[in-house]
Amino acid sequence: MQHSKTTGDKIFDSSVYILLTILMVLSIYPIYYILVASLSSVSEIAKHGSLMLIPQGFTIDSYIAVFQNELILKGFRNSVFYVVLGTTINIVLTTLAAYALSRKWLMGRKILMFSIVFTMFFTGGLIPNYMIVQQLGMYNTIWALLLPGAMSAWNLILMRTYFMGLPNSLEESARIDGANDFQILLRIILPLSKPIIAVMVLFYAVGHWNSWFAASIYLQNRELYPLQLILREILIQGRVSDFGGDTANVTHQVAKNLKYATIIVSTIPILVVYPFIQKYFVKGVMLGSLKE
Amino acid sequence: MKNTTVLKNQSEKAILVTKGKPSFLKRFLREFNRGKYVYLMLVPVVLYYLIFHYWPMIGIVIAFQDYIPGVGFFESSWVGLKHFTEFFNSYYFWRLIKNTFLINFWLLIFGFPAPIILALLLNEVRNRIFKRSVQTITYIPHFISLVVVVGIIKDFTATDGMINQLRDLMGAGSIPFLQFPEYFRTIYVSSEVWQTIGWSSIIYFAALSNVNPNLYEAAEIDGAGRFRKMWHITLPAIRPTIVIILILTLGNLLSTGFEKILLLYQPLTYETADVISTYVYRKGIEHSAFSFATAVGLFNTMVNFTLLIIANAISRRISDNSLW
Structure with missing residues (x-):
């Protein structure tokens, strides 16, 4: 912009x-x-009150209390476990599906893709899903959190779009050398797909870390509770017993700084890695904007 | 038609020349053999979709039965549309329709244009550091879990919370906002916009990077100012993206927000906060009225699906953009 700015442009810019x-x-x-x-x-x-720019009466007591709280620690450990195992399942399934459905020569590709995309808009609904988890004997087990959401159609579309953009020639030469599809996927496609895999890992991992609903309807055993369910008790239901408070006194609230420290501890894992992976997130969403 | 596509493939041409046109079965077997490893890869994927997506669709049949807990989907007695009539005639029907519609209407009015405006404004920023800061900071709320967001809302709207402290300063009395039905939609919609504005703008921002710079130069020669360039060039350039996102939004209208409302509402605010999906949850999960809740859920899905089809059809007619 070498032109001199008009007054209108200046007002526009400042606004x-x-x-x-x-x-x-x-x-x-x-x-x-x-x-x-x-x-x-x-x-x-x-x-x-609500206006504080720097800590007043600085103390880390609230954090000490949070890190001494067995429930929060256990929830934290459970959540880490669900994130690791759940994301692994997600990535394996999504990669397999994306590879298969990006092979343009595959017979039946269109009908399979349609059947998967269809589930994005038409579902059995909450109750049939709930009943199936019960019928499969997964109620009150970790599988109820991991398997019903084993992959997402949306992420499949993102990954498939990426795979379809990779050059064909590499695959063809490998095939001439006698490589089968498993070898092509592992040795050729995956090494070229680190950015999209990073995006997928992050999308799925954040999803697992933040999820609470499945756990709230499928888990009864408190030993299995993910962190978000513990947070719900402390932050939303105001269960003071989680902080060793007096349950008989219902008006008693969890101290504000304890609540806030809990929020920070539960959010830090995501906020710390966030700046490093931001460019990948953006890339992932942009991929999705490419229409089929 | 089929022959020409086959002929395009060099390696198969040779086979065709020597053997002539193979029978359907032979071609099928050859194609299947070619993809055998790929089909093997698809086995877990297909199983997953059959078990966790298509089996539940079959489970919808219990909406037409008096389901007895603990048996298969087809073993209870059929009752036709009983649960649907019961729902349509119930006291809650119109309240649920009204609440679902109004929450989503206001969300659409405020939540849909907000990220578009943000992307347009960002596009006008020349300072790269400033631009990057706005993006980084406005994306952050997207990553905060729903439980924490609702926890924060609860804390800030409490009688000793941030908002009531501001009211106190201005001499207004404090209000326990979350206990009053009249504030529910405002709280819901504004927090939703807060959480999603940055993240949702990415897709528009990506579309903006494809705008042809020559158009701006031409407009400048014609004497267009910054605002007119934004209005007449930038906005039309991202119209296809806007339309696609709008269709997708309409198609998911009635199912979004369920988890947040569940965390945010309480019996005192059901009057404005209870929507179809939360009603399904209470009836089905809390009261085990499986058949009735499935019927209500099916109604919700059908309305959603219809909205998607209508939105897609309208869009195809007036703007040439559609999902299919």
């Missing part, structure tokens, strides 16, 4: 910057406030 700055503040302030308040003492939080 854009102002609006976007306001949006940034609105986006981040709630989380920033929670971080700051989690490091403040309870009495200072009450005194300063």
